[in-house]
Amino acid sequence: MEWMVWTTPTTIFFSVIAAMLAGMTAWEVASPSIERKGFLPIATTRGDRLFIGLLSAAYIHLMVVGFTPLSLWLALGISVLWALILMRWG
Amino acid sequence: MHKVQNNRAWWLILPMLLLVAFSAIIPLMTVVNYSVQDVFDANTRYFTGTEWFREMLNDPDLHAAVLRQFAFSLTVLAIEVPLGIGIALLMPKKGWQASAVLILVTMPLLIPWNVVGSIWQIFTRGDIGLMGWSLRELGYEYNITASPVDAWLTIVLMDVWHWTPLIALLCYSGLRSIPDAYYQAARIDRASRWAVFRFIQLPKLTNVLVIGILLRFMHSFMIYAEPFVLTGGGPGSSTTFLSQSLTTMAIGQQDLGPSAAFSLIYFLIILLVSWVFYTAIMNMQKDNKKQGEA
Numbered sequence: 512m513e514w515m516v517w518t519t520p521t522t523i524f525f526s527v528i529a530a531m532l533a534g535m536t537a538w539e540v541a542s543p544s545i546e547r548k549g550f551l552p553i554a555t556t557r558g559d560r561l562f563i564g565l566l567s568a569a570y571i572h573l574m575v576v577g578f579t580p581l582s583l584w585l586a587l588g589i590s591v592l593w594a595l596i597l598m599r600w601g
Numbered sequence: 602m603h604k605v606q607n608n609r610a611w612w613l614i615l616p617m618l619l620l621v622a623f624s625a626i627i628p629l630m631t632v633v634n635y636s637v638q639d640v641f642d643a644n645t646r647y648f649t650g651t652e653w654f655r656e657m658l659n660d661p662d663l664h665a666a667v668l669r670q671f672a673f674s675l676t677v678l679a680i681e682v683p684l685g686i687g688i689a690l691l692m693p694k695k696g697w698q699a700s701a702v703l704i705l706v707t708m709p710l711l712i713p714w715n716v717v718g719s720i721w722q723i724f725t726r727g728d729i730g731l732m733g734w735s736l737r738e739l740g741y742e743y744n745i746t747a748s749p750v751d752a753w754l755t756i757v758l759m760d761v762w763h764w765t766p767l768i769a770l771l772c773y774s775g776l777r778s779i780p781d782a783y784y785q786a787a788r789i790d791r792a793s794r795w796a797v798f799r800f801i802q803l804p805k806l807t808n809v810l811v812i813g814i815l816l817r818f819m820h821s822f823m824i825y826a827e828p829f830v831l832t833g834g835g836p837g838s839s840t841t842f843l844s845q846s847l848t849t850m851a852i853g854q855q856d857l858g859p860s861a862a863f864s865l866i867y868f869l870i871i872l873l874v875s876w877v878f879y880t881a882i883m884n885m886q887k888d889n890k891k892q893g894e895a
Binding site for chain 1: 635637648
């Protein structure tokens with residue numbers, strides 16, 4: 512896999528994403544998701560909320576990296592918190 | 602009645618999944634890997650972390666390119682969608698005229714993008730091009746290599762010429778699928794032409810329009826060959842769109858790290874806009890259905 516020029520952070524990044532997808536699949540098989548309406552303006556399933564969470568995490572990280580001198584860990588913290596809120600009440 | 606659940610058909614998408622993995626997912630992962638490193642060659646590379654992202658997000662040239670890109674995509678959509686619907690409504694419905702018009706309308710879609718660029722490049726030349734020459738004869742100093750306004754208008758015109766047929770074709774097929782009974786009911790109610798359009802044709806066109814608008818948005822947002830051939834991004838950088846900035850960086854200067862970071866940002870923008878758009882329209886439809894049932 513040398514040609515893909517892996518680094519430790521990207522390996523961790525993709526492993527976490529893969530683990531999330533696998534986990535979501537297992538969860539879906541165990542108890543299928545029902546579309547519901549939370550604080551978001553649209554009715555969503557669990558998968559939708561995960562997608563929204565990941566996409567907003569990407570934007571949060573970009574904002575923090577690009578326009579603030581803050582640490583990336585802060586961005587990660589905010590993203591995880593936001594994703595959890597989304598998954599529970601979104 | 603007992604319904605048997607059988608999910609084995611899912612295995613049938615396996616070949617597609619493999620294909621997508623090799624054509625899209627693995628390359629995308631490689632891009633992510635490049636974006637955090639400074640790659641010189643196969644053996645020499647340094648981990649740079651988020652440096653490229655910071656640099657790209659604060660690059661004024663790229664900011665300008667992003668704004669230009671949005672301006673272009675929105676302009677093109679605002680013209681092509683209404684125009685496409687209009688053309689579809691005017692197209693004859695049966696007989697040899699229908700086939701003839703269909704072929705004529707489809708023609709621009711069959712031309713490869715760089716050829717479209719070349720056609721328009723010649724078409725707009727002041728000395729031998731029909732459009733360029735005529736405009737000059739009429740007294741307008743038309744020059745796409747010197748005037749940004751001319752270059753912009755020409756690119757928009759070119760895109761409208763090339764891609765309105767797609768919207769028109771999609772809408773035409775959408776219109777054909779409306780059962781006659783709807784029109785008969787409208788006639789009984791003495792509905793006006795506008796009412797027929799607003800309450801029968803337009804709602805029935807939503808699905809094809811969603812596809813058409815999404816395709817046109819994504820495609821115009823990634824436009825490359827046509828402006829590249831027509832204006833080369835000029836005059837100055839007035840028609841340099843995102844993909845061209847990216848190509849200059851990645852191929853021209855071999856800056857793999859920064860261009861990887863930039864591609865990811867580009868990808869995220871397309872992903873967000875397409876998703877918001879898709880969700881909004883799908884939701885509109887759901888609401889419409891609920892109202893219909895109530």
